[in-house]
Amino acid sequence: MSTLVLDKAGLSKKQVIAATTIGTALEFYDFTIYSFFAIQIGQLFFPGASPVNQFLLSIGVFGVGFVVRPLGGIVIGAYADRVGRKKAMVLTIMLMALSCAMIACAPPYAVAGMVAPFIVLAARLIQGFAAGGEFGPGTTLLVEYATDQTRAFFASWNFAATALGLALGALVATLVNVALPKQAVLDWGWRLPFLLGIVAAPAGMLIRRRLEETLVDRAPGAPRPQxxxxxxxxxxxxxxxxxxxxxxxxxxxxxxxxxxxxxxxxxxxxxxxxxxxxxxxxxxxxxxxxxxxxxxxxxxxxxxxxxxxxxxxxxxxxxxxxxxxxxxxxxxxxxxxxxxxxxxxxxxxxxxxxxxxxxxxxxxxxxxxxxxxxxxxxxxxxxxxxxxxxxxxxxxxxxxxxxxxxxxxxxxxxxxxxxxxxxxxxxx
Missing domain, CATH: 1.20.1250.20 (MFS general substrate transporter like domains)
Known part of the structure; x- marks a missing residue:
């Protein structure tokens, strides 16, 4: 079964792994860069608060992503079991790209007033929902694509992608802070890593569309599963x-x-x-x-x-x-x-x-x-x-x-x- 899927899709093992795990890497990349620029986001979107409260509010907005992760896992996981792993994974990477775009292009409080922090909050809710829904379909597709002798190796790459996303996020954030003056980072430099996240998402989406669906339809006349x-x-x-x-x-x-x-x-x-x-x-x-x-x-x-x-x-x-x-x-x-x-x-x-x-x-x-x-x-x-x-x-x-x-x-x-x-x- 697994070999047939690979042959039909026309993708190599490396392409299958890359297409499946790019969303997971993007999730943790976004996770990391937000935490690195929490101070700048707090200053721009919560200017009325004290410096300490600016940081706490920014981290609080970051934390709401964790609240909706289980909901995303349940909803998108059930969606993947009903309509297919591939459709669920295309949906999650679209939502992640939307989240990065919303944060990268969000107007600061000085321009949009109270609308500004709510844009960032909405973006984090979307990202958390998508991140929660990414892991189940991605791991499942890797397991179902693999042979009986390579399932753990294939599945391991979804966890490896989380580590890669963390490392890339830390690296990009460090480069921005080292290469730009402090004021430039505050004015516009903090947006650059989120823009890179937007660029990565469409590439991953195009690759994912080439994946062969592994959720096989029920046989005619078979009872509908619970x-x-x-x-x-x-x-x-x-x-x-x-x-x-x-x-x-x-x-x-x-x-x-x-x-x-x-x-x-x-x-x-x-x-x-x-x-x-x-x-x-x-x-x-x-x-x-x-x-x-x-x-x-x-x-x-x-x-x-x-x-x-x-x-x-x-x-x-x-x-x-x-x-x-x-x-x-x-x-x-x-x-x-x-x-x-x-x-x-x-x-x-x-x-x-x-x-x-x-x-x-x-x-x-x-x-x-x-x-x-x-x-x-x-x-x-x-x-x-x-x-x-x-x-x-x-x-x-x-x-x-x-x-x-x-x-x-x-x-x-x-x-x-x-x-x-x-x-x-x-x-x-």
Whole structure:
């Protein structure tokens, strides 16, 4: 089945992977550049507030994207299971391009008054909705395009794309801030990265239109399958719950190591912002390289073996890693620790990423992966930096976040016991 799809579409493996993952990369590119220019956006769109409140309001608008991500995952995932993965993916990349265009072209408060912040708010809601809906159909299509022996490798590229988007966003934002005077960045330079996002979207859309649809129509006379969302929450509720908690360890690990740790190093260890940005780029690049390697290993040695080994190593290594960094704070140590932990983050996330869609039937697959991944990433992962900061404040112990990661890894080992490993087996 998978080989026939590739032949009919006339696309190479690299083209299939690029077409499928470009939306995911764009999502995290947009995610990164907004956070880098939150101060400028706050000054332009919330000028009446104090500098602190400008930043908080800008970050608040950024955060609303996380609120609608689960909704996007459910709605677009169900759409992908009903009308096709390809149509859903074309829709999400169109919405992402619209979001980038709205922010890039939004008039500041001085020109449009109260309309200005609402344009940015609407753009973030659209981007969050599209981002939530991107991962389920994209991962599902990659899994269905692959052969039985390459599914984990194909699926791994959707996670690798998130890391690539983070790295590109950090790189572009850094180049803009270095190449332009501070006033030029505030006046117009901050818009340039969003304009680049608009350019990337149509190219991805054209490539995606060439993909062959993998959702096969029902045979004539066959009964209509149960609605995807209803099926995921009733018939397959146990799998949905197990999958969500199996994702927990990876979600917490990636948000703590990639997002919390760099800022923690600046606040608690008094390292420079340059060190934080450098470690973020290093961890993102390591994730990009490690994800497909983890996919290859999961195809060869089974999903569970790679997942359990990576999760146990993360559980055992995270506290010594934080302790070493605390005892030897430097940019070099921060980059090394971030890079090493990123290897075991990839080893946790990639196997689960392919195990879940392998267990859901075709007509529920995109919704199932969207529910498990997006809910886990949005709630368990998204709140991890806040929880970690709260733990440090309450305990006074800068190593408390390491215990939090270790606990998440330990808890998320339990549901793996009940998940079936279908390495090398045909999809249902």
């Amino acid at each position: 609605g995807a969302l209803k099926a995921a929450l009733t018939t397959h509720l146990k799998l949905t719950i197990l999958g969500t908690f199996a994702e927990l360890g990876g979600s917490v690990s990636v948000y703590i190591t990639a997002f919390f740790l760099p800022s923690h190093a600046v606040r608690a260890l008094h390292l420079s912002p340059t060190a934080a940005v450098s470690s973020g780029v290093v961890s993102s690049l390591v994730l990009f390289v490690a994800a497909p390697i983890a996919g290859r290993l999961a195809d060869r040695f089974t999903r569970k073996s790679v997942l359990v080994i990576s999760r146990v190593i993360m559980l055992l290594a995270v506290y010594p890693a934080f302790a070493f960094l605390g005892a030897h704070p430097s940019m070099t140590a921060l980059c090394i620790i971030s890079g090493l932990l990123a290897v075991f983050v990839a080893g946790q996330i990639v196997p689960v990423l392919v195990m879940i869609p392998e267990l859901f039937p075709k007509h529920v697959r995109a919704t199932g992966i969207a529910l498990t991944y997006v809910v886990s990433a949005s709630f368990f992962g998204g709140f991890s930096p806040f929880i970690a900061s709260w733990l440090v404040a309450q305990t006074g112990n800068p190593l408390a976040p390491a215990w939090y990661v270790a606990a998440a890894c330990a808890i998320s080992l339990i549901p793996v016991i009940w998940l079936k490993d279908r390495t090398g087996q045909p999809l249902a």
